[in-house]
Amino acid sequence: NAAATCIKGDRKAPYTVGWANIYSVPTWMKQTEGTIADEVATLKKQGLVKDLMITDAQGNAQTQIQQIQSMVDANIDAIIVEAGSSTALNRVIADACAKGIAVVNFDSLVDTDKLTAKINTDSNEWGGAAAKWLVAQLNGKGKIVVMNGPAGVSVSDDRRKGAQPVLAANPGIEVITETNTEYNVAPAQEAITSLLFAHPDIDGVLSLGGALSAGSVMAFDRQGRAQVPTTGENARQFLELWKAKKLKGWATMQPNWLGALSVYAAVKALQGQDVPAFIKVPLPVIDDTSIDSYLAKAKDFPADGYIYSPYDQALFDKLLAQH
Amino acid sequence: MNLSPSSPRWLYLAIQRRRNRGLNGLYLVVAAFLIVYAILFPGLLSIGGFSKFSQNWFPLALVTMAQALLMLNGGISLAIGPLVSLGAVVAAISMGGPAGAFGGFVAVVVAGLVIGALTGLIVAYMRLPAIIVTLAGSFIITGVALLLLPRPGGYIPDWLSQALAGHQPTAFALLVVILIAWKLFLATPTGIGLYAVGDNPVGAFRSGVPVERIRVVSFAISGLLTALAGLFVAAQTGSGDPVIGTSFTLNSMAGAVLGGVGFLGGKGTMRGAIAGSLLLSVMINVMFFLGFPPVAQYVAQGVIIVGAVAIPVFASRWRKA
Amino acid sequence: MDVTMPLVEARGVSKGFFGNPVLKAVDIALYPGRVHALLGENGAGKSTLINLLSGALRPDGGTILMDGRPVTKLTPQGARAAGVAVVQQELSLAAELSIAENIGLGATPRRFGLIDYRALRDRAAAVSALVGLTEPLDMPVGDLPLGRRQMVEIAKALFRRPRVLILDEPTSSLSAHEAGVLSGLVRTLAAGGVAVLYISHRLNEVQALCDHVTVLKDGMVTADRSLADVSAEGLVRLMVGRDPGDAFPAFAPATAGEELIRVDGFSAGAVRDVTFSARAGEIIGIGGLIGQGQEDFLLGLYGAIPATASKAEICGVGHLLASVAAATAAGLAYVPADRKKEGLVLTHAISANLLLPSLGRLMRRGLRDRTGEASLVADLARQFSIRGDTDRFVQALSGGNQQKVALAKWLPLAPRVLLLNDPTRGVDVGTKREIYLMLRAFADAGKLIVLLSSDTPELVHLCDRVVVFRQGRVVATLAHDKASEEAIVGAAMGLGIEGVAA
Amino acid sequence: MKAASITRILFRNPPLLTLALVALVWIVAGATLRGFGAVGHLRYILELSAIIGIVAAGQTLVILVGGIDLSVGAVITVTAILLPLISPDWDSTGIVGVVVTLAVAAVIGLGNGMGQVYLSVPAIIMTLAMATFLQGLLVLIAGGSAVSVTNEAVIWLGSARPFGVPASIVVWILVAVAVLIIIHRLPFGARLLALGANPLTARLSGVNVNRTTLAVYALAGLFSGVAGLLVLGMNRQGYVGIGDPYLMTSIAAVVLGGTSILGGRGSYAGTIPGAILLVTTTALITVVNASPGWRSIMFGSLILALLLISGREAQR
Numbered sequence A: 001n002a003a004a005t006c007i008k009g010d011r012k013a014p015y016t017v018g019w020a021n022i023y024s025v026p027t028w029m030k031q032t033e034g035t036i037a038d039e040v041a042t043l044k045k046q047g048l049v050k051d052l053m054i055t056d057a058q059g060n061a062q063t064q065i066q067q068i069q070s071m072v073d074a075n076i077d078a079i080i081v082e083a084g085s086s087t088a089l090n091r092v093i094a095d096a097c098a099k100g101i102a103v104v105n106f107d108s109l110v111d112t113d114k115l116t117a118k119i120n121t122d123s124n125e126w127g128g129a130a131a132k133w134l135v136a137q138l139n140g141k142g143k144i145v146v147m148n149g150p151a152g153v154s155v156s157d158d159r160r161k162g163a164q165p166v167l168a169a170n171p172g173i174e175v176i177t178e179t180n181t182e183y184n185v186a187p188a189q190e191a192i193t194s195l196l197f198a199h200p201d202i203d204g205v206l207s208l209g210g211a212l213s214a215g216s217v218m219a220f221d222r223q224g225r226a227q228v229p230t231t232g233e234n235a236r237q238f239l240e241l242w243k244a245k246k247l248k249g250w251a252t253m254q255p256n257w258l259g260a261l262s263v264y265a266a267v268k269a270l271q272g273q274d275v276p277a278f279i280k281v282p283l284p285v286i287d288d289t290s291i292d293s294y295l296a297k298a299k300d301f302p303a304d305g306y307i308y309s310p311y312d313q314a315l316f317d318k319l320l321a322q323h
Numbered sequence B: 001m002n003l004s005p006s007s008p009r010w011l012y013l014a015i016q017r018r019r020n021r022g023l024n025g026l027y028l029v030v031a032a033f034l035i036v037y038a039i040l041f042p043g044l045l046s047i048g049g050f051s052k053f054s055q056n057w058f059p060l061a062l063v064t065m066a067q068a069l070l071m072l073n074g075g076i077s078l079a080i081g082p083l084v085s086l087g088a089v090v091a092a093i094s095m096g097g098p099a100g101a102f103g104g105f106v107a108v109v110v111a112g113l114v115i116g117a118l119t120g121l122i123v124a125y126m127r128l129p130a131i132i133v134t135l136a137g138s139f140i141i142t143g144v145a146l147l148l149l150p151r152p153g154g155y156i157p158d159w160l161s162q163a164l165a166g167h168q169p170t171a172f173a174l175l176v177v178i179l180i181a182w183k184l185f186l187a188t189p190t191g192i193g194l195y196a197v198g199d200n201p202v203g204a205f206r207s208g209v210p211v212e213r214i215r216v217v218s219f220a221i222s223g224l225l226t227a228l229a230g231l232f233v234a235a236q237t238g239s240g241d242p243v244i245g246t247s248f249t250l251n252s253m254a255g256a257v258l259g260g261v262g263f264l265g266g267k268g269t270m271r272g273a274i275a276g277s278l279l280l281s282v283m284i285n286v287m288f289f290l291g292f293p294p295v296a297q298y299v300a301q302g303v304i305i306v307g308a309v310a311i312p313v314f315a316s317r318w319r320k321a
Numbered sequence C: 001m002d003v004t005m006p007l008v009e010a011r012g013v014s015k016g017f018f019g020n021p022v023l024k025a026v027d028i029a030l031y032p033g034r035v036h037a038l039l040g041e042n043g044a045g046k047s048t049l050i051n052l053l054s055g056a057l058r059p060d061g062g063t064i065l066m067d068g069r070p071v072t073k074l075t076p077q078g079a080r081a082a083g084v085a086v087v088q089q090e091l092s093l094a095a096e097l098s099i100a101e102n103i104g105l106g107a108t109p110r111r112f113g114l115i116d117y118r119a120l121r122d123r124a125a126a127v128s129a130l131v132g133l134t135e136p137l138d139m140p141v142g143d144l145p146l147g148r149r150q151m152v153e154i155a156k157a158l159f160r161r162p163r164v165l166i167l168d169e170p171t172s173s174l175s176a177h178e179a180g181v182l183s184g185l186v187r188t189l190a191a192g193g194v195a196v197l198y199i200s201h202r203l204n205e206v207q208a209l210c211d212h213v214t215v216l217k218d219g220m221v222t223a224d225r226s227l228a229d230v231s232a233e234g235l236v237r238l239m240v241g242r243d244p245g246d247a248f249p250a251f252a253p254a255t256a257g258e259e260l261i262r263v264d265g266f267s268a269g270a271v272r273d274v275t276f277s278a279r280a281g282e283i284i285g286i287g288g289l290i291g292q293g294q295e296d297f298l299l300g301l302y303g304a305i306p307a308t309a310s311k312a313e314i315c316g317v318g319h320l321l322a323s324v325a326a327a328t329a330a331g332l333a334y335v336p337a338d339r340k341k342e343g344l345v346l347t348h349a350i351s352a353n354l355l356l357p358s359l360g361r362l363m364r365r366g367l368r369d370r371t372g373e374a375s376l377v378a379d380l381a382r383q384f385s386i387r388g389d390t391d392r393f394v395q396a397l398s399g400g401n402q403q404k405v406a407l408a409k410w411l412p413l414a415p416r417v418l419l420l421n422d423p424t425r426g427v428d429v430g431t432k433r434e435i436y437l438m439l440r441a442f443a444d445a446g447k448l449i450v451l452l453s454s455d456t457p458e459l460v461h462l463c464d465r466v467v468v469f470r471q472g473r474v475v476a477t478l479a480h481d482k483a484s485e486e487a488i489v490g491a492a493m494g495l496g497i498e499g500v501a502a
Numbered sequence D: 001m002k003a004a005s006i007t008r009i010l011f012r013n014p015p016l017l018t019l020a021l022v023a024l025v026w027i028v029a030g031a032t033l034r035g036f037g038a039v040g041h042l043r044y045i046l047e048l049s050a051i052i053g054i055v056a057a058g059q060t061l062v063i064l065v066g067g068i069d070l071s072v073g074a075v076i077t078v079t080a081i082l083l084p085l086i087s088p089d090w091d092s093t094g095i096v097g098v099v100v101t102l103a104v105a106a107v108i109g110l111g112n113g114m115g116q117v118y119l120s121v122p123a124i125i126m127t128l129a130m131a132t133f134l135q136g137l138l139v140l141i142a143g144g145s146a147v148s149v150t151n152e153a154v155i156w157l158g159s160a161r162p163f164g165v166p167a168s169i170v171v172w173i174l175v176a177v178a179v180l181i182i183i184h185r186l187p188f189g190a191r192l193l194a195l196g197a198n199p200l201t202a203r204l205s206g207v208n209v210n211r212t213t214l215a216v217y218a219l220a221g222l223f224s225g226v227a228g229l230l231v232l233g234m235n236r237q238g239y240v241g242i243g244d245p246y247l248m249t250s251i252a253a254v255v256l257g258g259t260s261i262l263g264g265r266g267s268y269a270g271t272i273p274g275a276i277l278l279v280t281t282t283a284l285i286t287v288v289n290a291s292p293g294w295r296s297i298m299f300g301s302l303i304l305a306l307l308l309i310s311g312r313e314a315q316r
C-alpha cells in the first residue's frame, strides 16, 4: 500500500495542522474556517490532531510564502493551503513536501504537483455547465453579458475558459461584453447598471460567481428591467433574490467543506493512507427543483454567506476512495 | 578665541553617524523582534534558515528603498505594486525566449528604468503631483502586465531560482551589494542633490543643482529597484503572476514611513527605511511562531506599527522632561 | 574713470511678474575690489535684480554681461562658472544635510565621480573658519538656529571662490558681533579683488563698509554714485528721496503701569533660571549674541514650548501659560522672527493671514461675517499702509510688507503684551520708522512690549531696559541711560560689564 | 481674446475647470455611445458619485489639513457590516441604528486623530494601522452572524426618490453644503486651511492644533460612515471588501478637483466634479468591450489625460 506524495511515514499522531489562508476576512473564508475548525475538533477527539495553526496573508501571496516557510521552519505535520496565486507558492510548497509535510491544497489551486493532494471542483466544468444551461434557456440565440472575477486570477480564467467551447459552438449567442470585477456585489451591480443603459437588449447573464449574480439581479431590478436567465453560485443573497424575483436561475457551488475535507485528507495521508493526488469534488447543481431545499437552511448561514450542502465523514471517505 | 571649526577627521563617517539619530528606537525594536524570532526559531541562525528569511524580506526591502528614494526627493509612487508585477511578468515571459535568462534580465532592467524615467519626466517637467500620476500609472502598468501575461505562468529557469532563492543567502548578499551601491550613489553630487531637491527645491536650483534631472533620475532608479524586486519575486516563485505585487504599494510606504522617511521630502534615511521594512517582515514570522490567530495578527500588526513610531517619540519626550 | 572692466554688468534689464513691472531698464556694474551697495525700499526689486545677475531668473529685456561679454540664457550653473556666488535672502539650505554638504552643494569636489569628502572637509573648514562658524561640519543644518544658518549660507558662497560675491541682506538675522566678523571678511575679500554687491537695510553698515551705491526706487535706478563723501543722513536721503527725519522716535520714559509679567526661576528650552518682570507701558529690549536663548524665552512665555518657573504671574494669570491659545486669551501676542516659516501662511491671501488670530470674533448667525471681516481687513491694511488687493497671496508681498502683515494680524485681538522677535528684520528704513512709531504708540497706550532684536541700535534707542542673554541666562539688565551699543555687545560677549538689576 | 480670458478663468479656478471637463466628457460620450446622456443614466452616475463624493468630503478635509486618510475604505466596510448587527429590533424607524453606527464611525475617525495628536504618529501610518485594526474587527464580526439589512432608514436611503431625486443625492447635497460652509464660512475651516498650509504659523497664531486635528479626522470618519450607510442601502447587504474601492477613488477625486495633496490649498467645490469625473470614466470603460488589460490601460490613460488638463497648477 504505497503512501501519498510527500509522506515519509515518520510523523506520529497527534498531528499539528497549519492552515495557510490567503485572506481570512471574506465570509466564504470565514465559513470555510468554520468547517476546518469543526473537523479539527472532531479529529482532536479521536486523538489524531493536536493543534491547528492559522495564518492570514492578508491577500498578499508574498506574505503567504513567508508564512508557509514559517510553517516548514516550525516543522508542523500538515499544511492546508488556500493559494493566493496559482504559481507563486510552487517552490515553498515543494520545500514543505520535501520535508515530509502533508500539503493539501483546495479551492484556489497551485500549479505544482509536489504536494500531497489538491482538492477542488472542476472550474472548467463549472463554466461549461453554466454556459450550457444558459444556451439552453435562450434556445441558442441571444445577447449575453459575461461576468468574470478579477483579471489575472486563475479560477476566474478557468471558469471562463470552460464556457468558451460551449459559446463557440453556438454562434447564435452573442457576447456583448464582459466584466471583470472583484467577486463582490457592489462593483458587479455598478458594471451591469452601466451596461443596461448602453444595451437595451440583454437576454442573459452568464455570471461566473455567486455574488456577481446577486449584483446583476439587483441592477436589473433597480433599473426596472425584466429579469433575464442568470447563472450563479450558492451565495445566499443570490438564491434569495432568485426566489423573490422569480427569475430563471441556475447555480452550482464551491462547497465550504472543501476545507474540512482537506484536513481530513491530510490526516489520512499522514496515517499512511494513499490519498489521490487530485480529489475531484463533483459540482452539485441548484435549480428550480432543488432551490427550496437550500433556502430552507438559509437562516443557519450568514446573510452574505454561502449555503453549502451537508457533509460527513462517509462523504469524505467516498471522495478519498475515488481514483 | 579659536575660530577654526571642529572638522572631524573622517567627515563622511561623522555625517553618517549623525544620520542614525532618531532611529535608535526603531533599531532597538527591530533587534528585539529579531532576538525573539531567533529564540522561537533557532534555525534562523543556520545558513538555510537565514537564507529563507532574507529571501522573504528581500523584495520588500527593495520596494521600500524604491519608495523611500522617491519620498526623499519629495515624490511618492502608487505604482510600486503594479511595477513589481510587471517586472515579474517581463522576466517570466522573456526568460523562456531566445535571449534566455540574461535577455530577460536586460528586459526587466530596461522596463524598470524606462517606466520610472517616463513617470519622472511627467512629474518633473509637467509639474504634476506624483501621487496621482503614479495612480494613473498603476492602472496602465497593471493593464500592460495583464496583456503580457493574462494569467499566472511563464518560465523561469530553475537554476536561476536556485541561485537567487535557494538555500544560500544570495538575496542577502545582493541586498548588501545594493546598499553599497546606494551609499556610493549618495556620495555623488546627484545623491546629496536628492536630499537638497526634496528639502528645498528652490534653494537647490539656486545652488546649481539640476533639480528636474535629479527628479527624473530618482524616479528611474526607483523604477529599476521595483522591477528588480519583480524579477526576484519571479525567481523566488518560479513564475510570473500579473497581480502578485499589488500589496507592495502600501507596504513600501509603511516601511518607509516606519523608518522615519517623511512625506514632504528631504527627511529620513535609507537605513531607516530598510529597518522599517525588516520590522514589517520579521513581525509576520514572530506572530506565526507565537501562534497568533488571525484576529490577533491584525490587531498586533496595527499595534506594532503604531508603537514603533510612537515609542521612540515618547522615549525622547520622556528623556527631555 | 576706472580703467578696469566690470566683472558683471546689467544693461537696461527689466523684469515683471504677471504683468507688473518690477525692474524697469536698470543698469548696474560690479567692479573688482569694490564693495557696491544696493539700496532700496522693500519691494524695490533688489532681490529680483540679483536673481537676474545670478541666473536664477531671466530678464524680460536688456542684457547681462560677464567680463564684458553679453550672455544670453544665464543659468545658476553658468553664473557660478563665471565666478558669481550669491548669499540668498531666502536660505537655500537643505535641513537634513550636514553643514559641509550644504556648503559644497552644487559645487562639491569630486574624485572618481564621488564626492571627495576629504577635500570637502578641508575646503569647508577653511571657509567656515573665515565666517566664524564653529559648529562641527558634520552637524545637520536643520539643528542650527536661524542666524547660524545664515553663516552657513555665507560660507557656501565663499566656498565657490567667487570673483563676484552678492550678499542679499546677510546680516538681517545677525547680531552686532557676527555682523562685525562679516564686515571684516568682506573687506578682506574686496582687498583681494573680489567684486562685492551688498544689500542691507542697516544703513550704518552700508556707510561703514561700502564704496559705491546704487539706489532702486519703484524698479528704477535713482542714484548710482560713490559713497566716499556721503554722510549717514545723506545716505538715508538718497534712499527715501526726501529728508528722513530721525530714525527713531523720541524716547519717552515709560509711565510704568500694572505689572504684566513676573517670572522667577524661569526655564524653557535653552533658558535657565531667569527672573524677569515687566510692566504695562514699558518697552523691554532683549539682546545678546544670536542663539543664546532669547527666542526660547519669548516662546516659553507664550506657551509655545514647555516652560517651568518657581513663580509666575502673566497678565493676571497666576501660573505659566500652558498653550498658545491660553496665551492669546490672556492677552499675549507673538510676532516671530522667521515670518515666512512661522509668522505667515505664505500660500494664503493677505486677508486670510490678517484674520487668522481673530477668527471667530466676527460672526453673524453662526457664520463668519464676510462684510465685517472685509472692513476689518481694509482697516488693518490702511492702518499699516499695506497697499493693493488683499486677496493676493502674502507670498507676492515684499519682505517689509510681509512683516507688516505679521504684525497687523494681532491688532484685532487688542493684546496687552506684544512679544516681538526681531520685528524689523529685513525691513527698509522707512517702514522701520513706521514700526518704531507704532511700537511707541502701543507703549503709550499702555501695552507692554518685549522687543527681541538683533539690531542693537533699536535696543539702545527704543527700550526702557535692555535684558542681555548669554548661554540661556540673563547676564545684564541695562536701564535706558546705561544701554549703549558697547555696553550691550560687551555684556553679550561676557566681558563682565556689570549691569544694574531691575 | 474672449476665449483666451475664458480659458484663463478656468485655469485659475480648478473646481470650474474640473466641472467643464465633466461636461466635455459627457457631451462626447453622449454623442458617441448609446445610453450615455440619458436622464436615467445621469441620475445613476450621480448616485454613484454621491458615495465617492461623500467619502471624499472627509478626505478633502483631511488632505486640506495636511494629512491623508487610508482608513476610509475600512470604515465604510465596518459601517455596512455593523449597522444590521446593532440596529435594535424595537426601533422600527431604524434611526437608532443609524445614529449609533455613525457615532461609531466618528469615534473611529477620532481614534485616527488621537493617534496623531497624542502619539505623534504620522497620518498615513496611523490611518493604515487603523485600517488593519478594523480588518481584525471584521474577522471577529463578519460572516458569523451578519443578517440582511432590515433597517428602514437605510432601506429608504437606498431606494427612496423624493421628487424624483434619489435619496443618496439628497444626502450628498446636504453633505456638500455642510462641507462648503465648514471650509468657507466657519472659523474652523479657515483654521484647518492654515494648519494644513503651515502648522507652525497656525499654532503660533493661536490655532488649537490638537482640537482641529481631532475634529477633522472625526468628521472624516463620520462621512465615511454616511457613505457606508448609502452603500449598504444600495446593495441591501454589507460584506467584507465593500468599502475597498473607495480608498483610492476618494483620494483621486480630491486631487483631480485641484486640491493640493500637500495640504492648505483647495476646496470641496473641486472634489464634487472630481468624483463625478471618476465615476463617469469608470462607466465609460465598463461599456467598452475590451480585454481587462486594455480597460485598465484606458482608465489609467484617461486619468492621466484629465490630470494633464486640470492638474497643472496642483503642485507648488
Ligand SMILES: Nc1ncnc2c1ncn2[C@@H]1O[C@H](COP(=O)(O)OP(=O)(O)OP(=O)(O)O)[C@@H](O)[C@H]1O
Pocket: C017, C018, C020, C041, C042, C043, C044, C387, C388, C389, C392, C396, C397, C398, C400, C401, C431
Ligand atoms: N505678485 C504681485 N502681483 C500683483 N501686484 C503686485 C505683486 N507684487 C507686488 N505688487 C504690486 O507692486 C507694487 C509694489 O509692491 P511693494 O511690495 O513694493 O509695495 P509697496 O507699497 O511699495 O511697499 P513698501 O514700500 O512698504 O515696501 C504694489 O502696488 C503691489 O500691489
Ligand SMILES: Nc1ncnc2c1ncn2[C@@H]1O[C@H](COP(=O)(O)OP(=O)(O)OP(=O)(O)O)[C@@H](O)[C@H]1O
Pocket: C017, C018, C022, C040, C041, C042, C043, C044, C045, C046, C047, C048, C049, C089, C395, C396, C397, C398, C399, C400, C401, C426, C428
Ligand atoms: N515670484 C514673484 N511673483 C510675484 N511677484 C514677485 C515675485 N518676486 C518678487 N515679486 C514682486 O516684485 C517686487 C520686488 O521684489 P524683490 O523681492 O526684488 O524686492 P526687494 O527689493 O528685494 O525687497 P526686500 O527689501 O523686501 O527684500 C515686489 O513687489 C514683489 O512683490
Ligand SMILES: [Mg+2]
Pocket: C041, C042, C043, C044, C398
Ligand atoms: Mg515698496
Ligand SMILES: [Mg+2]
Pocket: C046, C047, C048, C089, C168, C399
Ligand atoms: Mg529682497
